[in-house]
Amino acid sequence: MSELLLETRGLQKRFGGLVATDSVSLAIRRGECHAVIGPNGAGKTTLIGQLSGVLAPDAGCVLFAGRDVTDCSAHRRAMLGFARSFQITSILGSFTVVDNVALAVQAVSGSSFRFWHAVNTETELAEKALEILHRVGLEGLAQRTARDLSHGEHRQLELALALATRPQLMLLDEPMAGMGPDESERMLSLIAGLKGSHTIVLVEHDMDVVFRLADRISVLVAGRIIATGSGEEIRANAEVRNAYLGDDASGEGMP
Amino acid sequence: MQALRRHAWLIAFMALGLAFPKLAAVAGQEYYVSFVSRVLIWALLASSLNLLVGMGGMVSLGHAAFFGLGAYVVGIIGLDAPQWSGALVAWPLAMAVSALAALLIGVISLRTRGVYFIMITLAFAQMLFYVFVSLKAYGGDDGMSLARRSTLPGLNMANDTVFYYVVLALLGACLHALGRLRDSRFGRVLRGIKDNEARMESLGYATFRFKLAAFVIAGTVAGLAGALMANQNSFVSPNMLHWDQSGTTLVMIILGGLGSLWGGLAGAAVYLVLEEVLTAFTRHWQIALGLILLGVVFHAPQGIAGLFARKKP
Numbered sequence: 237m238s239e240l241l242l243e244t245r246g247l248q249k250r251f252g253g254l255v256a257t258d259s260v261s262l263a264i265r266r267g268e269c270h271a272v273i274g275p276n277g278a279g280k281t282t283l284i285g286q287l288s289g290v291l292a293p294d295a296g297c298v299l300f301a302g303r304d305v306t307d308c309s310a311h312r313r314a315m316l317g318f319a320r321s322f323q324i325t326s327i328l329g330s331f332t333v334v335d336n337v338a339l340a341v342q343a344v345s346g347s348s349f350r351f352w353h354a355v356n357t358e359t360e361l362a363e364k365a366l367e368i369l370h371r372v373g374l375e376g377l378a379q380r381t382a383r384d385l386s387h388g389e390h391r392q393l394e395l396a397l398a399l400a401t402r403p404q405l406m407l408l409d410e411p412m413a414g415m416g417p418d419e420s421e422r423m424l425s426l427i428a429g430l431k432g433s434h435t436i437v438l439v440e441h442d443m444d445v446v447f448r449l450a451d452r453i454s455v456l457v458a459g460r461i462i463a464t465g466s467g468e469e470i471r472a473n474a475e476v477r478n479a480y481l482g483d484d485a486s487g488e489g490m491p
Numbered sequence: 492m493q494a495l496r497r498h499a500w501l502i503a504f505m506a507l508g509l510a511f512p513k514l515a516a517v518a519g520q521e522y523y524v525s526f527v528s529r530v531l532i533w534a535l536l537a538s539s540l541n542l543l544v545g546m547g548g549m550v551s552l553g554h555a556a557f558f559g560l561g562a563y564v565v566g567i568i569g570l571d572a573p574q575w576s577g578a579l580v581a582w583p584l585a586m587a588v589s590a591l592a593a594l595l596i597g598v599i600s601l602r603t604r605g606v607y608f609i610m611i612t613l614a615f616a617q618m619l620f621y622v623f624v625s626l627k628a629y630g631g632d633d634g635m636s637l638a639r640r641s642t643l644p645g646l647n648m649a650n651d652t653v654f655y656y657v658v659l660a661l662l663g664a665c666l667h668a669l670g671r672l673r674d675s676r677f678g679r680v681l682r683g684i685k686d687n688e689a690r691m692e693s694l695g696y697a698t699f700r701f702k703l704a705a706f707v708i709a710g711t712v713a714g715l716a717g718a719l720m721a722n723q724n725s726f727v728s729p730n731m732l733h734w735d736q737s738g739t740t741l742v743m744i745i746l747g748g749l750g751s752l753w754g755g756l757a758g759a760a761v762y763l764v765l766e767e768v769l770t771a772f773t774r775h776w777q778i779a780l781g782l783i784l785l786g787v788v789f790h791a792p793q794g795i796a797g798l799f800a801r802k803k804p
Contacts, residue, residue: 288693314695326693328686339683342676343695349704350676354494358676401695 561717589714634728748794
């Protein structure tokens with residue numbers, strides 16, 4: 237129906253005297269990859285927190301497919317089709333890799349208030365989990381305990397968990413944080429493969445990544461969106477250059 | 492595979508349990524039948540707490556409240572409504588009362604976490620403790636004696652061996668059910684919440700509801716244990732709700748193995764046998780207990796049951 241999948245209007249969050257997000261209005265189109273960039277402390281993770289429902293905004297609202305979800309908790313939003321990956325890896329460390337993903341699959345396949353039937357006999361949960369692990373390239377590590385994986389593999393598992401709930405909207409908070417160049421390249425092509433079939437809000441530091449993946453970019457500075465547009469438009473925007481890249485930015489660090 | 496192993500252990504345990512009174516009779520040690528009944532009831536209580544702490548990561552220091560409530564239901568029925576003192580009425584009622592109390596206490600206390608959760612469960616239990624201390628009609632802080640044990644049709648419950656078998660059957664059934672629960676969808680979600688609650692929320696699990704359900708189930712089983720203990724001792728007192736008892740139960744599952752199906756049983760057995768043996772030598776037997784607990788915490792964090800668990804490949 238609506239062309240917009242996610243919309244925020246005047247979103248605001250204060251922590252004491254600090255205004256972390258200041259009347260942020262975003263419009264995310266269905267199927268686009270929308271990057272949110274900004275310097276450290278600009279309020280990017282706070283914004284993701286408000287989008288995913290972990291943080292309640294002080295003012296403003298969040299609309300999902302035209303419906304007001306401002307008062308929906310994180311788990312309600314997950315059920316509506318939100319998925320999130322965390323900037324700091326958040327997985328079930330004591331579970332096997334496949335059980336991590338199976339638990340995500342389980343969340344969207346019927347009630348989990350089942351007390352008697354053994355869950356490991358529900359082969360379709362594990363099968364779907366393996367399918368997703370295959371997609372992110374972790375199928376060979378399915379039986380390993382999740383906490384024993386490397387950092388890069390944790391990031392892949394993080395993405396697998398987000399994918400497994402069959403989301404409409406993926407909120408990816410620096411999916412490549414701390415990755416080496418090879419791993420980053422892999423993750424980049426993984427996310428590129430999700431474009432079109434998923435609507436993605438991508439928070440990322442790496443400008444190269446952002447300009448390669450994003451259809452549109454919003455620039456967040458000190459809690460405010462100062463510009464939204466295509467990569468071209470953002471690169472050409474004088475205000476962005478000033479506020480975000482510094483006065484002397486002559487395109488350095490920008491492709 | 493997992494289920495087969497669990498069944499094998501359960502069958503072995505039940506066989507040993509069934510044979511025990513006969514062995515005790517042969518050895519001329521019938522006294523120990525009653526002692527083992529006590530161990531099994533504590534095992535039931537500890538297993539229910541292990542569902543909360545070991546599986547769900549909710550460290551409650553007020554679990555004895557549900558134990559004591561179950562006991563008082565049996566005691567009060569025996570005094571005020573002896574026509575209902577059949578086990579088939581009194582025990583389910585004890586469980587229902589404990590379940591309701593767990594629901595009310597859980598709804599409030601599960602809004603907190605960590606140390607606050609410990610404190611608020613402790614506070615609720617102590618409140619109930621003082622309620623029963625002040626109930627002079629039911630003996631106040633002296634407690635009350637039961638005129639006789641709850642009756643079961645066709646069984647002479649006054650006989651300690653018969654009562655022992657009833658306790659054994661109920662513990663076996665509960666362990667079986669808890670084992671199924673652990674391996675179910677619900678159990679997996681609960682273990683997931685213990686591991687990383689924020690992640691479970693973001694996957695779409697309403698973690699509060701799962702924790703509340705676990706809290707109520709644990710309270711219900713504790714209520715049954717309380718009803719059994721009232722019958723075992725033919726006596727009920729506010730001390731059953733005291734936080735001492737909650738602490739003892741917590742020590743049992745740490746000894747026995749947090750999160751292990753057998754942790755409650757192993758911990759209760761070791762604790763009570765130690766108490767039985769060491770009190771013959773010294774009143775200060777808990778010094779020895781403390782040393783053993785230290786050893787377990789540092790060298791066998793999976794507890795006694797963990798020593799028998801197969802290592803993962």
